[in-house]
Structures are given as structure tokens and as C-alpha cells.
Amino acid sequence: xxxxxxxxxxxxxxxxxxxxxxxxxxxxxxxxxxxxxxxxxxxxxxxxxxxxxxxxxxxxxxxxxxxxxxxxxxxxxxxxxxxxxxxxxxxxxxxxxxxxxxxxxxxxxxxxxxxxxxxxxxxxxxxxxxxxxxxxxxxxxxxxxxxxxxxxxxxxxxxxxxxxxxxxxxxxxxx
Amino acid sequence: xxxxxxxxxxxxxxxxxxxxxxxxxxxxxxxxxxxxxxxxxxxxxxxxxxxxxxxxxxxxxxxxxxxxxxxxxxxxxxxxxxxxxxxxxxxxxxxxxxxxxxxxxxxxxxxxxxxxxxxxxxxxxxxxxxxxxxxxxxxxxxxxxxxxxxxxxxxxxxxxxxxxxxxxxxxxxxxxxxxxxxxxxxxxxxxxxxxxxxxxxxxxxxxxxx
Numbered sequence: 001x002x003x004x005x006x007x008x009x010x011x012x013x014x015x016x017x018x019x020x021x022x023x024x025x026x027x028x029x030x031x032x033x034x035x036x037x038x039x040x041x042x043x044x045x046x047x048x049x050x051x052x053x054x055x056x057x058x059x060x061x062x063x064x065x066x067x068x069x070x071x072x073x074x075x076x077x078x079x080x081x082x083x084x085x086x087x088x089x090x091x092x093x094x095x096x097x098x099x100x101x102x103x104x105x106x107x108x109x110x111x112x113x114x115x116x117x118x119x120x121x122x123x124x125x126x127x128x129x130x131x132x133x134x135x136x137x138x139x140x141x142x143x144x145x146x147x148x149x150x151x152x153x154x155x156x157x158x159x160x161x162x163x164x165x166x167x168x169x170x171x172x173x174x175x
Numbered sequence: 176x177x178x179x180x181x182x183x184x185x186x187x188x189x190x191x192x193x194x195x196x197x198x199x200x201x202x203x204x205x206x207x208x209x210x211x212x213x214x215x216x217x218x219x220x221x222x223x224x225x226x227x228x229x230x231x232x233x234x235x236x237x238x239x240x241x242x243x244x245x246x247x248x249x250x251x252x253x254x255x256x257x258x259x260x261x262x263x264x265x266x267x268x269x270x271x272x273x274x275x276x277x278x279x280x281x282x283x284x285x286x287x288x289x290x291x292x293x294x295x296x297x298x299x300x301x302x303x304x305x306x307x308x309x310x311x312x313x314x315x316x317x318x319x320x321x322x323x324x325x326x327x328x329x330x331x332x333x334x335x336x337x338x339x340x341x342x343x344x345x346x347x348x349x350x351x352x353x354x355x356x357x358x359x360x361x362x363x364x365x366x367x368x369x370x371x372x373x374x375x376x377x378x379x380x381x382x383x384x385x
Contacts, residue, residue: 085316085317085320085342085344086315086316086317088342089317089341089342114347117347118331118332118347118348119331119332119333119347120322120324120329120330120331120332120333120334120344120346120347121315121316121324121333122347124345124347124348128345
């Protein structure tokens with residue numbers, strides 16, 4: 001417990017002493033705590049996505065509040081809603097415009113599997129056109145479920161061997 | 176109704192036997208009192224022009240254009256035009272039969288600009304081409320999609336298609352999907368429900384426990 005003689009505040013000791021860690025861990029730590037979502041709001045799930053961002057649930061507690069409407073500035077696509085075949089063309093194009101490294105959350109039944117729309121007009125899951133990291137069930141999912149998905153994604157990112165991937169990319173571009 | 180009858184008379188006077196006798200629909204409960212008239216398809220654009228320009232009729236608003244597929248009958252298609260007059264409050268329905276082997280109609284987009292999208296939808300869903308349309312592209316499905324989904328011989332789940340470098344479609348798993356509708360007399364029993372074996376047995380049994 002803090003008493004009158006304890007200084008509460010930033011641990012000054014950390015500023016003086018070096019912290020030793022793996023580069024991967026440091027990079028992943030930075031990345032996972034600053035995800036910039038691209039809100040791909042296509043149906044009613046987008047309403048829940050908005051309330052996740054609003055004050056009651058407040059997605060900024062997890063560092064993902066910077067919703068960018070430009071794919072070039074974002075690294076997490078949240079596909080919130082029904083992906084029709086016509087819209088799928090745009091979703092794929094926006095995904096391709098996002099710079100690496102990038103992740104994707106399929107929010108709700110429709111984005112995950114086509115949901116109740118067993119129809120000629122609806123893509124049966126957004127994973128048919130782009131890689132999905134986390135699927136969220138629900139129709140629509142509650143904001144807590146989306147936050148849970150975000151935390152799961154952060155856990156996934158923190159396990160990523162980023163440096164190894166970087167070497168792989170460098171090797172691929174060299175050949 | 177009086178205005179609509181006057182409109183039919185004007186059409187008959189101008190186009191003669193290309194206008195069939197009108198059919199009235201009246202219903203005291205809903206207060207509906209409407210007239211439908213069937214026209215030959217070659218006169219539809221002129222007829223619409225007449226109905227809009229004639230000052231006593233003044234059908235200035237095209238409510239909707241809808242396609243109908245009477246599969247297995249000849250002619251196969253029908254296109255309905257629903258007209259409304261803001262001046263008189265009159266409502267008039269025009270019906271045009273369209274044969275399958277030559278599914279074309281004159282466009283009325285020059286009469287009402289709003290017809291442009293209605294006709295695009297009708298083309299997209301039924302494959303009826305509107306001659307003289309300024310920009311006859313698909314409106315709901317993607318450009319290059321090879322089918323017309325509202326035709327009766329097109330399955331609800333869709334058909335696989337592939338246009339390389341553009342897009343693809345797959346048939347949706349209708350029977351194998353998670354939700355099924357069982358034929359039943361009462362709507363409550365017909366309601367889509369989760370398929371009996373959609374979930375693993377242990378999950379299903381756990382869900383049934385109180």
C-alpha cells in the first residue's frame with residue numbers, strides 16, 4: 001500500500017535501466033497494443049461495432065480506437081456484416097490495399113459463414129476471399145464478444161515470430 | 176378511378192386493338208380501387224409518353240417497374256408498370272407480355288428518369304433487355320455474372336460461376352446449412368430452426384439440459 005512517503009507515478013528506475021527482451025516480443029508488443037481498425041461495416045453488425053467503439057465499451061482500452069476509413073492507414077480489418085458478392089469485390093480490393101502486417105476479424109455469423117443468408121447473392125464466409133484470424137459468433141455479436149475477439153487477436157499477435165517473417169519476406173524479394 | 180378510365184380511353188383511341196380491355200380491382204376494406212390494362216409491347220414507350228404528357232391525366236410519377244416470370248407459359252415474362260399522378264392522385268397499372276425468345280422492351284427512361292434503375296434491376300434479375308436504355312448494366316449482381324437470379328428456373332442457392340480475374344460465385348449450402356425449414360401447416364412450425372444434427376451430439380445434449 002502506498003503511504004505518504006511513497007511516490008506514486010512513473011517508475012523512474014525503468015528510464016535509467018535497459019530492459020532486455022527478444023526483438024520479436026518487443027515488436028509484437030508494440031503492434032498488438034496499437035491496432036488501427038478498418039471498419040468494414042456492411043450490415044447490422046456495424047451498429048455493434050460502433051457501440052464497441054463508444055464510451056460504454058470503449059475499444060480504446062485495448063488500443064484499437066483509431067478507426068481509419070483509409071485502408072492504407074489501417075492494419076486490422078473488422079468485417080462487420082453480410083458480404084454480398086457485389087460487395088465482395090470492394091472488400092477484397094480494400095484488403096489488398098492495406099499494408100502488411102495486417103489482420104482480419106470476421107464479426108458475426110454472416111461474415112464468418114454467410115449466416116442465415118443461404119442465397120445466390122451472398123458470399124458464404126469472407127474467408128473465401130481473404131485470410132481471417134478471429135471469427136466472432138453471434139447475430140449480431142455483443143460488443144463484449146468483439147472485445148474478446150480483439151484480445152484473442154492480441155494474444156495471437158504476441159506469439160507471432162515477426163522477425164522470422166521479415167527474413168522470409170526479404171528472402172522472397174531477393175530471389 | 177375516373178382518371179384511370181379516361182387514361183384507358185385515351186390509350187384505346189390512340190393505339191386501337193393494341194390495348195386490351197382493362198381489369199378493375201376494388202376492395203372496400205383497404206379502399207383500393209385500381210385499374211390494370213394490358214398493352215402490346217411495341218407501344219409501351221409511346222403509351223407512357225402519352226399518359227405523362229396529357230394534361231388531364233398527368234401520370235408524372237413512375238412508382239415501380241416489376242418483372243414477372245410465368246414459367247412454362249407462353250409468353251413467359253410480364254413487365255408491370257405502376258403509374259401515379261401527383262396532380263390527381265390516380266393510380267394505373269400497365270402490363271406488357273414479353274416472350275422468352277425475344278426478351279426485349281422499349282425503355283421508358285426518357286419519359287421518367289427514375290425508370291433507369293428499375294429497368295436495370297429488371298434486366299439484372301430477369302434478363303429482359305430494354306432497348307434505348309442509356310446505361311443498361313446490372314444493378315444488384317456484379318458485372319459479368321452469367322445468370323438472372325429471379326427467373327423461376329434459377330435455384331435459390333445460386334449456381335457456381337467463375338469469371339477469372341473478376342469474381343466467382345458458389346452455390347450456397349441450402350440443405351447442408353445450419354438452418355432448415357420443415358414443411359408444416361402452421362407458420363410457427365415452418366419457422367427456420369437449427370438442423371437436428373448440425374451440432375455435435377455432446378453439444379446438443381448439453382444444450383437440452385435445463
